[in-house]
Amino acid sequence: MDTTDPAARVPARGAGEEGALLELRGHVAVVTLNRPSALNAVNSALSTAAGAALERARSEPDVRVVVITGAGRAFCAGADLKEIARGHRVDAPEHPDWGFAGIAQHWVAKPTIAAVNGFALGGGTEIVLACDLAVIDETASLGLPEVRRGLFAAAGGVIRLQRQIPLKAALEIALTGEPVPAARALDLGLVNRVAPAGTALAVALGLAEKIAANAPLAVQTSKRIVHRTYAAGSDWDGDVWKINADGVREVFASRDAREGARAFAEKRQPRWEGR
Template sequence: MSDQTTPSEPAALYEKRGNVALITLNRPRALNAVNGALATAVGNHLEAANNDDDVRVVVITGAGRAFCAGADLKALAAGEDTSAEGHPEWGFAGYVQHWSAKPTIAAVNGFALGGGTELVLASDLAVVDEEAKLGLPEVKRGLFAAAGGVIRMQQQIPRKVALELALTGEPITAAQGKELGLVNRVAPAGTALEVALELAEIIAANAPVAVRESKAMIHRTANSPDWEDAAWDANRNALKVVFTSEDAMEGPRAFAEKRQPVWKGR
């Protein structure tokens, strides 16, 4: 077996901090490389967060000095299934094709080339340690970024830049990622999780229904012309959901009463 965790050391950890769920990849000795156990644990934890009304934001990070080193090549060489048990549709790490209505934030604490970058691309927001690097080096090994890397990279940064990254396999720094719009915040060394949790708390303080529908609309219409009927139909549907919610009444009421709103998430 290639797994470098023991039965007492789960491949991924789950913790709730107020309204924020924290998922930690927990194979530090393997640089959090993804095997079946890790993918299953991450997928199950994300599903738990999705189904918990108290959770408003999800943060994913890595234990040790790496965020994620990609697929566990030893597991693959041994013929092991590295997908989430019972849920191959969740994709790489049980995450990259696993939709969450809650905002997701990648807290990139270290090494994140290849599959680690694909986890970043699959997240809504990214906070990256100033010393970490992002990139898709798969072509240097005769492979390609099949866990969404070549799909999402060109959706999130200029296409010619995406092509250069995908075709050369060369990495970029956190600062370069921020300049390109791939990274939201560059964190001082060793503070990526702290900064990500601060960002999560800002989001979690907002109305859950409004946040959920805002995220869904942005993703749903990302590649739609702003005059397309389908985009405006989706906008009207989201408007109805948000403006008929209890939170939509609570927000203005709290403002008028000069107090903090108490969100119910409905």
């Protein structure tokens, strides 16, 4: 889709402001957190808008991958503490099930990629942890500084961090509150790519296009099985193979599976239908 088309970039409104923007780029949806003057700190409007944007991306049949990034010089500065100090909620009032920023507990079957274009501490890092993949600008950093404010990383930070990196490294990050530079985040496996300054979104879009070129049903089933079996015990257990067998029944009998074999035999690019 031509991104110069006004229909390709639409506001996902929340509480009277454009808290997030949704842009459709062919098979990739870009969700942009859109409070640049507040470093994209999360208030109720942003949570509502970002969650609505994810729902739109989830329901669009042509969208195969979702990229989440921030407007301006920050990815996300976490919760808007000024709003919290005023006694205002910062979640999406009608969808508390979506979690922090409308993202942290919002399951989307399609792969999600965080394009960390800048500052991303606290809740910003928790959004990154909620995404399947992550690309970070070489000048950016991650971290969970909540303990320095008498809090803890309750939007998934202390749940997901140790599932994605070694335990002692996770505890150091959670207990010291110190930032994690981009290079260290890559070494730990918190991110998949470190992008040259100013190119995080472009690199993330390149990664998204590689995924979007694959069969969408196969990609979504792979994501689901990886997440469901990650902490399910031994890979010799019957339960994990039951989950795998369910995926086999869904994917291997699909039209896309037949198309993949046919395209290979005919030496052409496959034409995926997502079924």
